[in-house]
Amino acid sequence: MREGDLHYDVAVIGAGPAGTAAALRAAELGASVVVLEAGRLGGTCVNTGCVPTRVLAKTARLIRDVHHASVYGIPADVSAIDWFATVARVEERVEKVRSLKSEEVRFAEAGIDLIHEGRARFVTESALVLDSGRIITADRIIICVGGHSRRLPIPGAALATVPEDVLTLPALPRRVAIIGAGNTGAQLATVFSAFGSAVTLLDLAPRVLMASDKSISAVVAEAFVAQGITVRTGIDAVRSLARASTGAITLTWSAEGSAVDDEFDVVIMATGWPADVDDLGLEKVGIEVTRSSIPVDQYFHTVVPHIFAVGDANGRDMLVQAAQFEGEAAAENAVLGANRRTPHQLLPAGGFTDPDYAGVGLTEEEARERDASCVVVRIPYSSLDRAVIDDRELGFLKLVADRRRELILGAHAVGENAVEVIQSLTTAMAAGVDVSTLANVRFAYPTYSAIIGIAARALLVGAN
Numbered sequence: 001m002r003e004g005d006l007h008y009d010v011a012v013i014g015a016g017p018a019g020t021a022a023a024l025r026a027a028e029l030g031a032s033v034v035v036l037e038a039g040r041l042g043g044t045c046v047n048t049g050c051v052p053t054r055v056l057a058k059t060a061r062l063i064r065d066v067h068h069a070s071v072y073g074i075p076a077d078v079s080a081i082d083w084f085a086t087v088a089r090v091e092e093r094v095e096k097v098r099s100l101k102s103e104e105v106r107f108a109e110a111g112i113d114l115i116h117e118g119r120a121r122f123v124t125e126s127a128l129v130l131d132s133g134r135i136i137t138a139d140r141i142i143i144c145v146g147g148h149s150r151r152l153p154i155p156g157a158a159l160a161t162v163p164e165d166v167l168t169l170p171a172l173p174r175r176v177a178i179i180g181a182g183n184t185g186a187q188l189a190t191v192f193s194a195f196g197s198a199v200t201l202l203d204l205a206p207r208v209l210m211a212s213d214k215s216i217s218a219v220v221a222e223a224f225v226a227q228g229i230t231v232r233t234g235i236d237a238v239r240s241l242a243r244a245s246t247g248a249i250t251l252t253w254s255a256e257g258s259a260v261d262d263e264f265d266v267v268i269m270a271t272g273w274p275a276d277v278d279d280l281g282l283e284k285v286g287i288e289v290t291r292s293s294i295p296v297d298q299y300f301h302t303v304v305p306h307i308f309a310v311g312d313a314n315g316r317d318m319l320v321q322a323a324q325f326e327g328e329a330a331a332e333n334a335v336l337g338a339n340r341r342t343p344h345q346l347l348p349a350g351g352f353t354d355p356d357y358a359g360v361g362l363t364e365e366e367a368r369e370r371d372a373s374c375v376v377v378r379i380p381y382s383s384l385d386r387a388v389i390d391d392r393e394l395g396f397l398k399l400v401a402d403r404r405r406e407l408i409l410g411a412h413a414v415g416e417n418a419v420e421v422i423q424s425l426t427t428a429m430a431a432g433v434d435v436s437t438l439a440n441v442r443f444a445y446p447t448y449s450a451i452i453g454i455a456a457r458a459l460l461v462g463a464n
């Protein structure tokens with residue numbers, strides 16, 4: 001080894017939620033650990049993903065509430081938002097969360113070396129080179145490089161804005177097209193619509209939020225349309241972007257065999273999230289990228305057994321809660337030779353649209369494919385006192401149970417506080433609580449979580 005080159009038990013590439021969790025767990029288990037981070041600590045989640053998006057969602061909610069305030073006798077008006085003040089607020093909150101997480105301090109306290117010398121690349125199966133030229137060798141390597149937005153390979157794609165760059169827009173767009181109605185696109189549609197932009201949401205998929213239970217997609221799409229968002233799902237293709245003589249962007253797509261074009265001030269591409277592997281040197285170690293991510297087995301091994309890939313990099317459950325779990329599990333598998341794997345059925349996910357949506361476990365479709373006799377109940381928010389009190393009657397909670405009405409197989413909610421409602425159900429599922437026990441739980445009055453008790457009791461009496 002050259003002077004300055006270093007050797008560790010475990011090298012972690014990337015300090016987002018996956019890398020941070022992996023490094024801390026490996027160090028707890030007694031390994032010598034290095035973290036190699038090319039950018040800002042915290043990764044996508046804190047810097048450009050969940051945290052800024054959530055602040056934007058809060059801003060959108062404030063606007064909606066102000067619009068509704070006169071019903072409560074509060075004369076209020078939102079004429080226009082101050083885009084720069086909004087961006088400044090987002091940045092300020094992001095900084096606050098970053099300082100709360102204080103990865104640097106936690107790494108130092110755990111005896112983990114953090115090296116910020118640019119991007120890491122494989123040179124052999126056990127050696128990485130940094131932009132600085134320093135070589136790091138390790139017995140085990142955990143790839144936690146996350147991903148980035150996918151720009152569609154179409155003419156004029158460079159004119160599009162990607163979600164990570166939304167806060168750099170010079171002004172609030174009057175007309176915005178969002179390509180991709182997954183979690184990212186749907187949340188941005190809600191935000192820009194609340195901010196007063198005219199929003200068009202486009203997707204090849206037949207419905208918004210394809211990963212959610214179908215009934216959730218239907219409610220969210222209907223709400224979008226009611227809010228004035230133009231929803232175009234099931235289109236044939238997005239063809240091109242071009243600069244119009246007006247300075248606007250002409251977006252061309254095709255639907256039902258015909259070409260359609262329209263002008264927008266901003267076009268956002270929220271069309272997927274490939275792993276950040278372009279310059280990782282995977283070809284040097286024989287790892288082939290499949291469907292834009294690093295293939296792993298259920299214990300997060302790549303084809304090279306001592307190299308693991310977790311978080312967004314393996315393309316499985318692209319969520320913070322998954323990244324953290326996988327990071328810890330891979331560290332245990334790497335250091336102890338353990339066989340931990342992800343409990344997919346217990347990973348809740350959701351988003352902050354209007355109304356919010358969330359789910360955990362099997363969708364109704366997935367459960368019926370396994371057993372057509374599974375039992376499903378759907379309780380509308382309009383039957384819940386708290387939702388009526390708050391004037392938030394849109395939405396429902398759906399519970400899916402096995403045919404004996406014992407186990408909850410899946411839970412899906414759309415409506416106020418849907419994510420928190422689903423979190424409570426996830427806790428119950430993780431604890432192995434059966435339906436009859438859940439039906440006997442007392443819920444404080446008046447709460448949104450009370451809908452869980454109503455749904456569990458309905459399951460027992462056999463609605464289907």
Ligand SMILES: Cc1cc2nc3c(=O)[nH]c(=O)nc-3n(C[C@H](O)[C@H](O)[C@H](O)COP(=O)(O)OP(=O)(O)OC[C@H]3O[C@@H](n4cnc5c(N)ncnc54)[C@H](O)[C@@H]3O)c2cc1C
Nearest residue numbers: 014016017018038043044049050120146311312318319320
């Ligand atoms: C707009 C948006 C909103 C989101 N909202 C939510 C949400 O509300 N809830 C939720 O659960 N999930 C959300 N997500 C998803 C969530 O952000 C990711 O699942 C999570 O950040 C993945 O963590 P990770 O550690 O795998 O990757 P990342 O957080 O992307 O971290 C990867 C790190 O690796 C570093 N890196 C990359 N390559 C190299 C290299 N070669 N050398 C050194 N360092 C490198 C990067 O700089 C980065 O810091 C959102 C995503 C987006 C885009």
Ligand SMILES: NC(=O)c1ccc[n+]([C@@H]2O[C@H](COP(=O)([O-])OP(=O)(O)OC[C@H]3O[C@@H](n4cnc5c(N)ncnc54)[C@H](O)[C@@H]3O)[C@@H](O)[C@H]2O)c1
Nearest residue numbers: 180181182183184185203204205270271272273318350351
């Ligand atoms: N609240 C959250 O938990 C949250 C928020 C944002 C992102 N995320 C995660 O981050 C990851 C990336 O999310 P995302 O929404 O950016 O990507 P995604 O892959 O989930 O959705 C991309 C959407 O773009 C559509 N699409 C792809 N190519 C297209 C084309 N040529 N024309 C039109 N539409 C096209 C797809 O059909 C899909 O609906 C996901 O795994 C997501 O779960 C989570």
